[in-house]
Amino acid sequence: MLTTLASVASLLLSYGLLLLGNGLFTTLLGVRTKLEGFPTEMVGAIVAGYFVGFLLGALFTVRVIAGVGHIRAFAAFASVMSVSALIPVLWIDPLVWLVTRLVAGYSMAGMITVTESWLNERADNETRGRVFSFYMITNFLAAGCGQLLLPLADPGEFQLFSVASIVFSLALVPVLLTRATSPTPVTPQPVRLGQIYRTSPLGLAGAMSAGLVNATFYGLGPVFAHGIGLSTTYISLFMASAIMGGLVFQWPVGRLSDRLDRRRVLTMAAALTALACTAIVMVATAPVSKWLFAASVLYGGFSFTIYSVSAAHANDFSPPDRLVQTTSGLLIAYGVGASCGPLLAAAVMGRVGPPGLFVFSAAVNVALALFAVGRMFSGRIPARAERTRFQALPAGHLTSQELYTALKDARDRDIARLSGHF
Template sequence: MRTVLSGIAALLGGVLLFLTANGLLSTLLAVRLSLDGLAPAATGLVLAAYYVGFFLGALRAQRVLRDVGHIRAFTAFAAAMTAATLLHALIPSAWAWALLRLIAGFAMAALFLITESWLNERADTENRGTVLSLYMVTAQLGLGGGQLLLGAASPMEDTLFQIVAVLFALALIPVALTRSMAPTPPPETHVPLRRLYAISPIGMVGAATAGVVQASFFAMGPVHATGIGLPSGQVGLYMATVVLGGVLLQWPLGALSDRIGREGVYAGTVAALASVCVGMVFAPEWGLSAVAGGALAFGGLLFMLYPLAVAQANDWATAHERVGVAGGLLIAYGVGAVAGPMLAGLAIELLGPGGLFLFCAAALVLLLFFTFAQLTRRPQLPAALQTPFAPVMRTSTAMVELDPRIDDPPAASSD
């Protein structure tokens, strides 16, 4: 463990810094737009621009890496994030912010790709699981820690933008000073969506729905929290509680899905999450403890949607298809993530703050019906033939190479 950690400590330090900055910035912008009185539907459009940029970056950033190399690309994109952050304070216009969110999404996709390529280059078949675990823990600490910084200053002032800019600038240092050779960019590979659907309809639709629900919450969750009367400091705690829930439940539910069958656990997770969403509509009437408890349960189930969809798709893919399947699932997730905040913003505008969770519940119920319909056409794969569960992030194609299941022999085939 010590040898593995010493080889990637600098990279993980950079990850911690830029994810802390990005987590704080995302929540700050949602709260600021809400307090400025921008309509929720318009807020959803502005914040959805980040996911458009991220989707484009996931598809195109590899070309930049090939042209200029990893170190120069990381420096350029981290600098772009620093400048974009400060420009939010200098140009207080919602539509200018939409353009800045588009740029930020592209830059963050590139930063993920660079970092995960480097981590993959440091990993081998013996320690890949350890590297993945360390990376996941670091990413979740950064995402959750960024939320807690929201209470450090008023969101109506520029101080928090300055803190974010400093964190992005500091993230440059570990990578800029590294002595290691830059890795080769991962191949741009994914199976066509039609083939992906043939391999795993549940996995593909599940990944897209995960994009809808997760992006809706992380874009519009602070708007919901502000709408139910939480002050900015408590909005940060509310968002951090959701992240904490994701940390607590990933491994228990993943292990359960390995033992009793993937589709059953998946359907149960979707149903439970839809129920929690309905409960979150009424939680503000029951008090702050109900909101906190609901946020913890919501996060625990929310962060399982994408990993379980990936695991289900891997169960039915052949060994040579799994890298391409993972790339296709990232595209499906990205499409859902672009649509989610826009639709969620419209739901809040029409139905009030609870509209966010009503929208998420509706999307999950549709996914649940789809899952049951598919199970009547193709029986559940026996647990003994499943690939092992592994928690994965939906960030870049390089993340696929860190997945310890990729080199495993096929569990089943759809042919």
């Protein structure tokens, strides 16, 4: 195990720096959009653009990686991210920012594809779970620490954008200096969302709900915090509290889902997320207090576990030879939710103000909880021997290598279907 971790240490360091910079940049851009007076609906479009770019990147960046190799591809995508962090201070234009975020999402998908394919090659069946546990911890810790960089300077100036660009550039160094060989490209496998829905409707619904809520929080959480009058320091603490809550709650919620009916655990997680949303809305208009940050921890703790529990529930019903396809299908559902959620939440915020973000999130989670309750009376419980072990998954970051296989196959099937009409 130690040998395996040593072989990917430089990769995880580069990935951690990447997430550190992206955590800062995402929150910084959300705050800056409001300082520039952009309409909330336009801010939602900018946030959604990132995830649209991510979906496109999941489909097309594999070709780049196969052509030039993992190390060069990572370097190229990190360089693009470094440039994308500087463009918003050179051109104050919402359309330019939208395109910039789309390109950033595309590049991020490429770097995550490099990271995950590398980890998969270095790990065997005995060590893969532990290796990806370190990967998950890197996700949450780096993204959470990135929030804490926000108070270093005034978001209205250029310094923080420069810091994000520097961190993205530093992410190149460990990977470029590694002596490790590049892994082989992934081979696409067929994915059918209809089959996944018939097998596990709740798993698919949970994945899409997680995309709707989690992606929206990452992009519009800073907008909410700024809108209720939090200072830069408190905005960073508010975001970091939720992300660290997601890290801390992964293990206990996962253990609970391994022991109980996962439908009950999903119902509980969704209901408690909605309750945390209600608490945040209630204290949002009051002076800054510890209760806002406590509610933020609970929100992140339960919200960021929904995707992992949904994936485990879907895999409980999936045949062993369809596990990869099931995972890919769930990620497509997450990606669709992540692309639509910011637009819908921004529309609600435009009507009811900053608390509209958590009104939207509460509504999504109440709907998921009700659907989960309905599935308790209509679905079967898998035998314990059929159940898969819970594996914590990074709620805010898609698994782009597997997402590529899903989107590639879906695109090819659509082309074949359309060609039959001509």
